[in-house]
Amino acid sequence: MSNWVRVGCLADFPPGASREVLAGERVVALFNCDGTLHALDGICPHQGGPLGEGELCGTTVTCPWHGWQFDVRTGQHATSHSVRQPTLGVKIAGDEIWVDVGT
Ligand code: FES
Numbered sequence: 001m002s003n004w005v006r007v008g009c010l011a012d013f014p015p016g017a018s019r020e021v022l023a024g025e026r027v028v029a030l031f032n033c034d035g036t037l038h039a040l041d042g043i044c045p046h047q048g049g050p051l052g053e054g055e056l057c058g059t060t061v062t063c064p065w066h067g068w069q070f071d072v073r074t075g076q077h078a079t080s081h082s083v084r085q086p087t088l089g090v091k092i093a094g095d096e097i098w099v100d101v102g103t
Contacts (some may be wrong), residue, residue, distance in 0.1 A: 001091070003103045010095045013037075018061060020052025023099045028052065030099070031072045033059050038072040039088040039099050049077060051085070 005023040007030060013019065017032045020042050027042035031050035038059075042052045049065030060078065062069050069078035070085050077083035089100035 002100050003102055004089075004098045004100050006096050007099050008097045010092055010097055013097060016056060018054060018056040020050050021099070023088075023101045026101045028062065028099055028101070029054070029072075029091070030097070031056050031059075031061060034073070034074065037090040037092070038098060040070065040072060040075055040088040041088070045069060045083060045085060054068045083098055 007021040007023050010027045013032050013099050015032050015034050019030050021028050029040045029042040031038045040051055044051050046068050049063045051061055051063055054061040054064050059071055059073050060069050061072050075085035075087045091098050
């Protein structure tokens, strides 16, 4: 079931940006890849690092704590096929960014 939460304004989130946002009580990593927004669960599955504070290069984010890398479009870990970070839906309404945190 969808549960859309407003997390910010598009004007404050330019291409190349990565950011940690709170959507309700959920920590979300939000990325702007050349104008397309993507959202992942913001807690790194390795040891809980803040993925939204990681460096974004193309569509790959690098966790700032120990360097695990994920494709922000799919959540897939760069080298381990068994590790996939949950993705969240993103939509834009006017200048507002919304993330679907589900039920
Ligand atoms: S906590 Fe993210 S790589 Fe270790």
